[in-house]
């Protein structure tokens with residue numbers, strides 16, 4: 001018995017060595033440097049904004065929200081993937097999800113952290129942020145958002161961290177890569193993990209509880225985010241459909257983001273044994289399903305008002321369908337939603353490379369989709385836009401806005417990259433369990 | 446019953462008519478009537494009592510020393526006591542003179558082209574004739590803008606005014622998207638105001654109405670510092686055509702500086718309406734329809750639609 005456990009443990013350690021975080025190659029280094037440069041440019045722009053005010057953006061009295069807000073919605077949307085993979089797929093016993101859970105969870109945590117940051121960037125008076133806590137009023141959807149986003153961040157972080165604890169302990173045990181920092185941090189983060197049965201029992205149980213908890217909170221964050229728009233009277237936002245519309249779009253975007261991350265990580269770390277073509281196939285199918293659901297909500301959201309062409313709505317819709325925003329609108333609908341369905345529905349389309357390319361399209365489409373939700377509506381208020389300089393009648397983000405938006409995106413990517421560099425991105429003990437290796441080899445004392 | 450006053454008493458009206466009309470102030474106005482030996486001047490002044498009847502008193506009895514309430518001294522989250530401000534805008538009189546905008550700009554230290562009042566060219570349908578529609582903040586009784594504010598920086602006061610605390614606003618601009626009338630503007634940057642440092646410093650701090658603080662929201666504030674002194678807001682005073690009527694709902698009276706009318710009667714007889722009533726925002730600004738216009742419609746460059 002003793003020796004059996006030993007053998008099992010050897011297997012576990014071998015797997016750990018295989019999945020240990022690795023040093024970056026040249027591409028990795030270039031990637032990190034570019035991210036840092038983008039962030040630095042964004043920081044310069046933000047300092048500029050802090051000193052001058054939002055005047056450096058192209059937001060004005062009519063287009064009073066711009067790409068900061070659409071970027072925020074994008075971040076919140078993408079973060080929903082954490083709950084999709086770790087919770088929904090877990091509760092439906094989709095075993096193949098195991099190697100993807102951590103990828104999804106790290107995307108979720110980084111995205112939601114930067115969603116919060118983006119909101120601060122958008123504020124006219126970030127120095128008064130404390131007022132949200134001193135004077136917060138529960139009737140404002142912004143406060144709901146603050147509450148539910150914070151809750152989501154906490155649960156997601158736990159869902160990322162708890163399954164990581166045994167893996168950190170395993171990484172320590174292998175003794176590979178024993179740099180000073182790694183040793184210290186890993187020792188601290190492994191929380192005295194011994195690999196006992198009772199400890200594994202606790203981990204399993206807490207993951208299960210969190211997986212159930214996170215589903216309503218995930219639906220909550222994006223529903224409440226949609227209410228920032230739907231609680232107003234504006235054409236295009238005044239919809240009872242908005243919560244479901246946002247949530248479905250978010251799941252679709254999240255699935256796309258996971259596919260893209262899977263592809264890049266697998267390539268960089270040579271993880272073909274763990275993230276297999278079958279995973280792309282499964283995720284591809286999932287993305288088709290989610291795109292179809294999103295398509296359904298899009299038809300609802302655009303066809304029903306377009307059928308009636310109510311005054312106000314009509315101007316907004318005409319602008320989207322045939323007017324100023326039509327090129328962007330149709331490109332987003334086609335490349336970001338219709339085409340992915342057609343490509344991924346075929347088996348060939350779900351091979352890693354095409355699936356990756358499609359997922360990039362989905363991500364870019366989703367970003368612009370959020371732009372199309374925010375900006376055109378604001379440019380079609382009930383009271384006609386008159387008596388303002390011509391430049392105020394349209395919205396063309398300035399270089400500062402773009403730099404800051406890109407910097408937040410780069411920041412989220414950098415956070416994920418650092419995580420992948422420091423921690424094993426494929427869950428080790430869960431993979432071992434999947435493969436029938438006994439993980440709790442330490443006897444209770 | 447509407448008493449049309451045509452004699453020129455604009456100056457007096459500007460000083461005290463709004464308050465002079467109230468039952469409350471009426472009491473204080475005549476406080477010196479009893480016992481004191483007041484020398485009558487012989488100059489009679491007509492006042493409208495709350496029930497709509499006209500009373501005539503000697504101007505000597507008018508107590509012009511109504512104690513002043515400094516807005517900055519009372520709680521900015523309460524309104525002016527005894528008031529419920531209301532406005533009526535007569536669309537049949539507007540000829541796009543834009544003096545209201547100028548008056549507002551001056552009053553609020555705004556650049557000329559930027560003010561809290563908009564004058565919109567409106568045309569309800571293709572066949573309908575276009576008309577000019579001045580718009581302020583409507584100080585809605587069910588204000589969607591205050592509901593969404595996360596920090597209670599914009600709120601409804603007892604005098605009907607929807608106010609902004611520019612020292613608390615975090616600049617999220619949610620209230621701007623929530624207002625269906627685009628009444629709110631934002632302090633995007635000081636350079637928009639075209640003020641140099643000295644000019645900016647010269648702006649008196651007036652807590653109870655919109656002030657310029659970088660990164661916060663502003664809008665028409667119904668000039669409470671004028672209303673409490675029983676004076677008229679600058680847009681009302683500046684309009685050469687008497688388009689704006691302002692008053693206290695408790696008095697059931699409004700005035701444009703030239704004539705004082707009974708509010709309820711005016712709204713009834715002139716078929717008053719509120720803009721986008723179907724939204725349920727309950728504006729405190731009423732419109733009289735653009736019928737029997739005083740001026741022919743003349744288009745202007747500024748109002749070309751985008």
Ligand code: SF4
Pocket residue numbers: 581582583584585588589590591607623624625626627628629664726
């Ligand atoms: S007009 Fe707009 S800003 Fe003014 S009270 Fe109504 S909703 Fe609020």
Ligand code: SF4
Pocket residue numbers: 593594595596597598599609613614615616617618619620621661662
């Ligand atoms: S911009 Fe200011 S007043 Fe308006 S909702 Fe935000 S905090 Fe409140």
